Amino acid sequence: METNAMTGMAIGMIVLLTVGLGIFTTLLTQKTLVLLGATPDDRFSNFRERIDRVIVYMFGQKRMFKEPKSGLMHAILFWGFCVISLRTITLFAMAFSSQGFEYHLPGLGEGALGNMYALTKDILAFLVLLMVIGAAIRRMSYRPDRLTPSGEAILILVFIGILMLTDFLLDGARFLGQMEAGALSAEGQMSPVGRTFANIYAALGYSAAEAMSVGKVAYWIHCAVILAFLNLLPKSKHFHVITVFFNILFSKTEPAGAIRPIENLEEQETFGVSKVEQFSWKQLLDVYSCTECGRCEVNCPAWHTGKPLSPKVLIKDILENLHHHEKRIISEQNVVGTLVNRIRGQETEPPTADPFTPVEPDLISQVNEDVIWSCTTCRSCEENCPLLITHVDKIIDMRRHLVLMESSFSKEVGQALRNLEQKSNPWGLPIADRGNWATDLDVPTLSENPDAEYLFFVGCAGCYDERSSRVSAAVVRILKEAGIDFAILGKEEGCTGDPARRIGNEYLYQLQAQQNIDTMQGYNVKKVITTCPHCFNTIKNEYPQLGGDFEVEHHTDMVFRFLDEGRITPTQELDLPSRNSEETRVTYHDSCYLGRYNEVYDSPRDTLKAIPGTNVVEMEQSRENGFCCGAGGARWLMEEHMGTRVNQERVRQAMEVKPDVIATACPYCTMMLEDGLNETGEDQVVVADVAELVANSL
Ligand code: SF4
Ligand code: SF4
Missing domain, CATH: 3.40.50 (Rossmann fold)
Incomplete structure (x- = not known):
């Protein structure tokens, strides 16, 4: 490449990078300072498990495959992005290299590794382009209910589409030049899609020089769009592109059922969360990471039965509140001063802001108390979230504020607490x-x-x-x-x-x-x-x-x-009214605190199968996807004033498999389901605990 052209390209790139990365760094610093101003939370132990999670949930995209089609689509986009990010670095580096558009990162030029990379990148970039088109069609024509219509999502798809297309336009121009010179590089030979673009240029009558002019424009558009994309991320639900690694790496490794305690209770002045910065930094990272994909809503008993709680909206409301307070948090918490003092080894005065003075917009009002009390803490939302975002801890933290600071709870809750x-x-x-x-x-x-x-x-x-x-x-x-x-x-x-x-x-x-x-x-x-x-x-x-x-x-x-161990052996068929004289159809209802919280799924089922004459049939929503009975989170102590009753919805699901018996393993599930059967007139079906059924057959 000519020296003048090279210098011009380098200067252009320096300007572009200075502006693009400058704004991005400012935005990212602001978010980081907000996290530093939030409540501390030690998430630095169990590193082996944390790395395993990143491999399984981020690189393996495990939760995405719960919905196989959209999961595959997202996985291709993600894997494509991982591979193509090396190409992105290459493109920026081209501006500073004497090889210009023929520059490759060390190891990715000539040779087996370079050839393999060229082939993988070429195919994946093409697949990403197809997925972008597929995702856009899906969003505009048969969008799943869980997705909120969003112009931003379409804009991001357009950005990704432009990135892939411009990359092919540059590659096609390069390969056309090589082909005209009779020396197609190994990279060109390993890039079927790039070569196809070269052939399209040729078919349209472009010379190599004309194609390269198009390629150069495509190159600058590509680099500008990447930087625009990068700067859109911190302000959008696509921030997860940056945060996903950290959010999964620092996810909770303690048992899911262990709520974070309030340490040194007697010494605390405030309890729970009423201001957004009282959440821990990890809870706020969760909030920044939410993609609004709505997978958490799919099996939420509150959302399904017309309560005001949607776990997706809960996180979105907290995020909106956080956006309002970011600047205040950074200044009030004196985050920068604390950091500087820490580096100097000096103590910092605690924040002077009065923890009791509410700040507008108020978090609890923004989330809404009815939302906070609607949760059954069933963890279905958490089980479905691809980013391992947790919801229950945030609900409990806000309940702690309502109960311990405001005494704001229903009559029934007050009576139960007194009892x-x-x-x-x-x-x-x-x-x-x-x-x-x-x-x-x-x-x-x-x-x-x-x-x-x-x-x-x-x-x-x-x-x-x-x-x-x-x-x-x-x-x-x-x-x-x-x-x-x-x-x-x-x-x-x-x-x-x-x-x-x-x-x-x-x-x-x-x-x-x-x-x-x-x-x-x-x-x-x-x-x-x-x-x-x-x-x-x-x-x-x-x-x-x-x-x-x-x-x-x-x-x-x-x-x-x-x-x-052979200590007991069920020998008798169940002595229960049965619809089918040859078998007793038993369906097992998973208790959330046994199943999702503690992964006890098989023992109850295997036990039921050991009882003579039983046919164990599965409900559609079972095991990890089991639907709550409505009792958890102390909800069984509260009236259900809004929407329809959760227990009736669960009974409706159970009745789809025409059971004689709904087997349970929790006293509260038993109560809720028996009530549900009575309320819906299905009282010919028996609800019985696994222990009762086994004792009945001994
Ligand atoms: S919390 Fe998780 S599942 Fe729910 S919308 Fe956000 S990213 Fe999706
Ligand atoms: S824990 Fe259960 S009830 Fe609460 S938000 Fe999550 S899915 Fe809904």
């Missing part, structure tokens, strides 16, 4: 009656049998609710049949604290949890069995935060283990 506080059960029933369910069952308490191998932690429902205590009795029968040495706590047992924590009363939760931990440690308990998935989750995943480490097993895992 939990005074009687350690949500109904306010006498503590002395907690062990009454076992009166005729010959079950020892730990005070009577302190050396028992297992503690059967019964839970509030299993103790006080007549229907659930039948499940407790079935578990006792199985434990005895299996020859297990166990005991209960009787009136020494208290609520685990799960409802208080999910309501947002962290103070009451920690009090209740600590009492149980102290009691259990006082008896030197090592192994715990639960029937309630909420108790199971809390003791297993949350008590360790307060120093309570126990080996916890849910009864469905335990029963399956007993079957496997």
